[in-house]
Amino acid sequence: MNRKAFLKTSSIAFTGLMIAPQFSCTQEKKETGLLSQNNRTNWAKNYTYKAKELFEPKNPEEVSSLIKDLEGSKALGSKHCFNDIADDPVAQISTHHLNKVIAIDPEKMTITVEAGARYGDFSKELYEKGFALHNLASLPHITVAGACATATHGSGVKNGNLATGVMALELIKPDGEIVSMDRSHPDFNAVVVGLGAFGIITKMTLAIQPAFDVQQDVFLDLPLESVRNNFNEIMSSGYSVSLFTNWMNDNVSEVWVKRRTDEEVKDLGSEFYGAKAAEINVHPILELDAQNCTEQLGVPGPWYDRLPHFKMGFLPSAGEELQAEFFVPREKAVDAIMEIEKLKDEIYPLLMITEIRTICGDEFWMSPCYQQDSVAIHFTWKQMTPEVMAVLPKIEAAIAPFNGVPHWGKLFTISREKLMERYPKFNDFVALAKQYDPQGKFINDYLKWNIY
Ligand SMILES: Cc1cc2nc3c(=O)[nH]c(=O)nc-3n(C[C@H](O)[C@H](O)[C@H](O)COP(=O)(O)OP(=O)(O)OC[C@H]3O[C@@H](n4cnc5c(N)ncnc54)[C@H](O)[C@@H]3O)c2cc1C
Structure with a gap:
């Protein structure tokens, strides 16, 4: 099926479904972190996720053990994408519970948040403490890591996209290894706008400035x-x-x-x-x-x-x-x-x-x-x-x-x-993603069609 037909089918499939309560599940499944299966859609409800399982881990250690054990998985943020970028044939790992502010550092002028925090979850607190981010998208409802993964942006002739505020991050690789990297790391510029291809980001440190x-x-x-x-x-x-x-x-x-x-x-x-x-x-x-x-x-x-x-x-x-x-x-x-x-x-x-x-x-x-x-x-x-x-x-x-x-x-x-012609670093990106994920645990249909 070509891509056009695929998106068409997803939409038609959706309109024929009654959406089940999103997190209807048994107690046993809750305890193992497995929350629900089919009939889950993205925010706009134009796409029904095909992942057989959805997990909502409570901390990075749980993320790490899930990634290690699962054959394949994909991070799921606030589901605001309109295509299948956040889907996976096997499992989605939602960052819903990874939403806390870890630290505001007034000396380094940074805020560190868990990757599933939505901009709107911490912006007010940041303002009240006297600080600001450089910009926001049209909506504050999206997660920090999900937004940066797709180069989400606002506007401004002097403003870069939201990812340009990232100073450092913590990533869990497909083998469960936890890697920290800042702007000096050689892979940083590939991983931040990473389309979910490198693993699951659990923390992000963002630049802050005085409130305005x-x-x-x-x-x-x-x-x-x-x-x-x-x-x-x-x-x-x-x-x-x-x-x-x-x-x-x-x-x-x-x-x-x-x-x-x-x-x-x-x-x-x-x-x-x-x-x-x-x-x-x-x-x-x-x-x-x-x-x-x-x-x-x-x-x-x-x-x-x-x-x-x-x-x-x-x-x-x-x-x-x-x-x-x-x-x-x-x-x-x-x-x-x-x-x-x-x-x-x-x-x-x-x-x-x-x-x-x-x-x-x-x-x-x-x-x-x-x-x-x-x-x-x-x-x-x-x-x-x-x-x-x-x-x-x-x-x-x-x-x-x-x-x-x-x-x-x-x-x-x-x-x-x-796309390959228009992105000078396209092949470097693919090569690096394969190095991080040699077994293709994070490759989904979207990456197969558009990138790999
Ligand atoms: C109403 C509306 C308004 C919008 N406005 C704008 C706008 O102003 N500007 C703009 O540029 N875009 C905009 N968008 C698009 C949207 O915000 C982005 O595409 C964004 O990526 C959605 O973030 P999310 O948290 O919902 O991510 P998801 O859709 O859940 O996931 C997106 C990608 O990020 C990956 N990902 C998520 N979390 C992690 C993680 N922790 N680690 C690794 N990878 C991860 C997923 O695997 C997936 O590949 C808008 C969308 C909507 C619905």
Whole structure:
């Protein structure tokens, strides 16, 4: 079965199922850490995991003995990917219970957390102690290790993706050996954005900085012509800037400008490159209720409650959706946007919203921003899997001249051969992953199709 057919089948299989209570299990299974079997889905419910067993170990030692004993396994974070990257034919090892803050070190300016901690679990505590992370994604609901494994990002012309904040980590290798590594380790840049191929990360140490506040202003109806003529100025107008569009009406429906209050904050006025200041809080999808969204209208607030678009404790995005995202070099962004715009009549009927963000280049071998300042063009789709899978190759063809690469955690159809051409360290990554995992204990279908 080809990949397109596979994703289609997963979705159809799901819609025909009544989802069983997620962790229905016997006491005996609970005691051995085996929680449940089939009928478990990812967050968006577009993918049903095939792993026969799900374990939820309580500490790294339990993770280590599970990995040693199992024929194969894959780490499972908060399940926010839209494809089979976190699945395994044998077993998934959830990091659900590995969610504690281990230490905040004000001298080294780091926080060490267990790998299954979600950003939203510890950001408030960090702020209250006077510290901040450099950035967050659109939502704080995702685990640190799961987010870094797929190079999850926010926005900002001076901000790298979330993995660029990682200073050190602890990894359990397929043979159960526990390895600690920091930025000086030769394998660090492969393992952090590791697509789950090296083993299971149990701890991550992240860089912190003094706490800061952010104010968020939203502008409506930015003419596409302004984007074409002033892209860099617009994207540089705040610490983190996002453009939202449905590609119709020659405009960007919303511009979200997030500015640090400790940097120079000029009044942006009521007009912004032809867009008008919003007078009420809005959702990126204008029709949806803004109560799930972080506060706007220029009201300053903690970094953790402004850098994401969605509040912890509330549903992020739309829920019943699919996502895809493609990265192009920043200097080619306007050309790539205009190429995609030509497909607007095919995109629009399937789309909820597109978001455009900037990310700085980094050194992670499998980061879509490897050594390249980039722009990410994201699509939140209606859950119409066959139609979406049919339009993706057209978008991928439109960005091919710019060497566009996909978000590892979202939907795509770009072939392994093309990915290999577009990632200079692709073969080094595969060779190193095989060295760490000679028996292929962490190889799943996703890695077989796309990487190995
Ligand atoms: C509503 C929504 C909004 C989103 N917004 C953004 C956004 O703003 N920016 C963005 O870039 N992405 C975004 N995403 C995509 C998503 O956040 C990422 O793809 C991320 O990887 C999900 O993290 P997770 O904890 O759910 O990981 P999972 O989906 O559970 O796992 C992802 C991968 O990480 C591996 N993994 C997990 N934990 C470990 C571990 N401890 N050790 C080793 N490997 C591990 C898994 O094996 C798997 O390969 C969004 C997704 C949703 C649903």
